[in-house]
Amino acid sequence: MDKKPCKSQDVEVRKGPWTMEEDLILMNYIANHGEGVWNSLARSAGLKRTGKSCRLRWLNYLRPDVRRGNITPEEQLLIMELHAKWGNRWSKIAKHLPGRTDNEIKNYWRTRIQKHIKQAENFTGQTADHQHHHHNNDQASTSQLSSCGPADHAVESYSPPSFNPNMEAFQGPFPTESNDNFWSMEDLWSMQLLN
């Protein structure tokens, strides 16, 4: 049988990607009422989302001070340093990178850095014994960094609300020639290895 909590008004909870309309509703509501108390906020705003989903969307994407786009070499270095120090404490790391979210840093680490580490291991005669720390994660040096344009696709699909008044946060992507960001990853990795 289908057990139904039956909240009388059983809200069909929406999941998946947020639509522009939902974003608008959420932003507008928060602009007028402030953030927090997410469950009731979701209900009051008329969003068929869970409080968690609203919170996540706001914190990671809609908040005016969220900074999206290319991770700078400085930021990368900081991420690596802090990760070496704290491991996967993403939110803790994020606190030291203004405008960056834990989710973004986590994704960045996994998609970019961790991969390089793996390859580097295979390259430097990895074996299983990292004489360094092997409690947390493993860091090593890098190798292939050619294909990684820092800018890549930056923002795709529907970019954050362009009507956002505080749009200072949203820097236009435009990789274009900005890829003088050919970050000397070798240097960064080297520094990392010195730890």
Place this chain on the structure above:
DNA sequence: AACGGCAGCAACCGCCTTTCG
């Protein structure tokens, strides 16, 4: 020109911690 595989990102899930009644 079409297909398959890969990479990157947004969002979800479940667990743990904190706060409130």
Place this chain on the structure above:
DNA sequence: ACGAAAGGCGGTTGCTGCCGT
């Protein structure tokens, strides 16, 4: 002092677009 609810966090998944064959 205890229990319930909400918030916060990290891991994981699914989708989309890009690149190579």
